[in-house]
Amino acid sequence: MKITFEEGTYTIEELSVAPLQNRTYCIFDLEGTGIDPTVEGVTQFGAVRYRREEGVAASSFSSLVRASKPIPEAVEKLTGITNQEMLQAPLFNEVYEHFCNFIGDQVLVTHAGYEYDLPMLERHCLEYGLTMFTNKVLDTKAMFTYIHPEVTDVVSTDFLIHYYGLDTDGIHRHDALEDCGIIARIFEYVLEEYEQQGLDYFTAVPDKRMRRFVIPEMYLKK
Template identity: 80%
Template sequence: MKITFLPGTYTVDELNVTPLQDRTYCIFDLEGTGIDVAVESVTQFGAVRYKRSEGASGSSFSSLVRASKPIPASVEKLTGITNQAMSQAPLFKEVYERFCSFIGDQVLVTHAGYEYDLPMLERHCQEFGLTMFTNKVLDTKAMFTYIHPEVTDVVSTDFLIAYYDLNTEGIHRHDALADCGIIARIFECVLEEYEERGLDHFIADSSKHMKRFVIPEMYLKKENEGVTK
């Protein structure tokens, strides 16, 4: 898979996932010290197995990761992950290897993972001398954009929750495992739309552009105040 970043957008190429409907996926999410993948550090992994006929199963993976830099106060408040918890968290290498064992060779599903989770993991793997996994990865943001060219908003998690009228009351948002549950529900809605259109595949098309989330200027000067992917 090839992701090309452009000013304000990105495109995807060299990805073909078929069938979409009848397979087991692994949905995953990361939390970090901030939103800028070039400088921030992973603080939590979450993953859950998912099959459309069964939903998100009881098989899941969750672990904190010891960050290489302090977590800003605003991000502590947003995620509930504290700098104190970091002192007892396992190192990235250990957690990443356990995560790779959990996902096996299954197709992965993320939200905004093409612009956050994957670049973040690739940078961490380079820094720690680890091999980046080669699993195919679907992104609900890209999947939605492909079938809704009329939508001009940034397709964030909050946008899709509102679009599909999902009730997330009582869910601990910005916890990696809890967010996997939300991504699973969004993915279910997207798969339903694909089925209604007679689509049982996702083929990357470099002519289709996804609108990237925006890093606020105040973040670039100071710290991340909590951007929604």
């Protein structure tokens, strides 16, 4: 798969997944020290297996990761992951190995992963001398955008929670494993819409553009 970033948008190429409906997926999510994937460190992995007919499986994977830089106070409050916990957390290479064993060769599903999770993982793998996994990856943001050209908003998790009317009371948002559960629920609705449109495949089209999330200018100031 090829991801091309442009000013405010991105496109994807060289990805095709079929069938969509009758298969087991692995949904994953990362937490990090911040929102800029070019400089931030991974603090947590979360992953669950999912099949539409059965929902989220009991098996799951979750682990903190010792970040390469301190977690800002605001991010500690947002995620609930503290710098104190980082002192005892395993290193990225250890957690990544276990994560790869968990996902196997299954198709992965994430949200906004094309612009955050995957670039972050690729950078970390490069820094640690590890091989990036080659699993196909579906992104609910891209899948939704492909069938909703009328939507001009940035398709964030919060946007889709509101769009599909999901109840997230009692869920610890910004915990990687619990966010996987939310992504699974979003993915269920997206798969349903694809089925209603007679689509049992997702194929990347180079001229389809997704709006990128905006990193606040103040955040970018060093």
